Amino acid sequence: MGDKISVIVPVYNVEQYLERCVDSIINQTYKNLEIILVDDGSTDNSGKLCDELVQKDDRIRVIHKENGGLSSARNRGIEEATSDLIGFIDSDDYIDKDMYELLLNNLKKEEADISMCGHYDVFSGVVENQVTKIQQWKLTKEEAIKMVMEAKILSVTAVNKLYKKILFEDLKFEIGKIAEDAFIMVKLLDKCNIIAATNEKKYYYIHRGNSITTQKFSPKFLNVIEAYEQNYDIIKNNYPNLLNVSITRLNWAYFYVLDRLLVDKDYTDKELENKLINYLKTNRKNILEDKLFTRGRKIGFVFLLIHKNLYKKILKRKTN
Template structure:
C-alpha cells in the first residue's frame, strides 16, 4: 500500500482543527502519514495539536514561527515521506472514502494528479460543486484548457499528487492566492490528470478567511493576471480563455462598493493596454466588452 502524506497547515483554528484531524483519522485508507504544521498559533491550536499527537501513531506535529500558509505547506512537504501527497486546510474536513477512491483512480489510470468534487459549506448553506457527470482522464493540454477558464479549480486541497510533480518553488511564500499562482506550473509537468467523481472534500467558508475580505477580489484578479502572462508564453492556445477569466474578475471588482483607487486604476490600465485583445476575444460577449469600455472611461 502506498503511503499518503497528508499535510495540514494550522493557524488559530482551535475550534475546527479536531474535526479536520478526526475526519482524516476516520479514512478507510489507513496507510497515512498525517503532518500537522502549527504555524505559530496563539489561540490554543498549538497545544491541541500536541494532544492530538497522542491519539494516533500516524500523526506528526511540527511547530514553527508564523510564516503563512505556503511556508507551512512547504515545511510539511519537505518533512513528508509519502510517494503521494494531500494538502488539507485545517478548518475543512474530508469524507472517509476520499483517499481510498482517489488513490484507486490515480493508480488505475496511471495519472500524476487526481482531483475530486467538493462541497462549499457556509453557516446556512451547502453547495455541491461537481466538475462532470462521470470520471474523466485528461491529458496535460485538456487539463490546462479547463484550468484557463476556471472550470477546473486550482485548489490544492481537493487533489492527490504524485510526489515527483511537486517542487519547492510551487509554494509561494509570502503571497496570497497561492493555489492560483502554482497550479498551472504543476499541471504543466503532468502527463495526465484524472477526475474522480464524488464530493469527498468539504470546504468550510469562513468570513475571516482571505476570500472573505474586501480586498480579496483584487488580489484574486492580480493572481489571474500573473497566470495570464504564463499562458501567453507557454500555452498560447488557451490565452483567450484565460483573458476571458481575467476580464470577468476585473469587472466583478468594479461592481463592488468602496473601491480602492489604486487598485481601480491598475485594472483600468490593464483594460486599456489589452483592449484590442479584449474586443477581439470571441469568448467574451458584447455585454462584457461594453462594460470594459464603460469602466475604462469611468472616473
C-alpha cells in the same frame, strides 16, 4: 497496505474547526496515511490541540514553527513528508471519508501524476448539492490546464487533489502571497504526463467571515492579478490553443480585485480603481464576446462602461 499518503494540514488559529478536520482524515476508508499538522505559530489553543490530537491517532505528527503563512506551512509539510504521495487540507475544512481512496484509485488506474476531485462550497453551514452526473476523465496536461482555468468543473485549488511528491522537487508555494494556489497549479500541471479527474465532490471548502475569501480589501488582492498574469505568460509560450481561456481568467482577476475594492467602503484608492477600470474597458470586446462570462457579469460590465457608480450600486446590491 498500499502506498502511503502524507496529508499536510497547515494550522493557524483554528481551534474551533481543527478537530472536525482531523477526524475527517482519521476516519478515511484508506488507512495508510501520515497526517502532518503544521502549527504555523498559532496564538490561540490550536498548537496545544495539535499535541493532544497526537494521542488520538499514532499516524499524526505535529510540527510547530514560527508564523510564516499558509505557503510556508505547506512547504514545511512537503519537506517533512515521508511518502511519495501528498495531499493538502486546510484546517477549517473537512473531507468525505472516501476522498483519498477515490483519488488514489483514479491516480493508479490512469497512471497519473495528479488526481483531482470536485469540492463543495459551504456558506454558513449550508452545503451545495452533489453533481447530478458523476464523470471521470484521463487528461493531458493541456486538457487539465484548460479545465482548471475555466473553473467550471475543477479549479486551481490545491486542497482537493493527490500529488506525486516529486512534482514539488523544484516547485514551492510562494510565500507572502494570497492566491498561492493560482501561482503554482498551472506550473504543477505543466510537469505532468497524465492527470486523473472526477467532478464528484469530496472536499468541503468552508467560507468563513474572516477568511481570505471574505476579508476586507487589501493591496494583497493584487496578487490574484499577478498570479494570472504569470499563468497567461506560461500558456502564451507553451499552450497557444488555450490563450483565450487565459485571457478570460486574467480579465476575471481584474474584475475580482475591482469588486473587492468597490464593496469595501473603508478602503479608498482612486488611482488603483481607475487603473483596474481602464484595463477592463480596454478589453471590452473580449469580455462582451467571451462565452465563459455569465450574462449577469456582462450586464454588470455594460453598467461599468456607462458609469462606475451604476456598477457600484449593482455590485453592492448583489453582495448584500
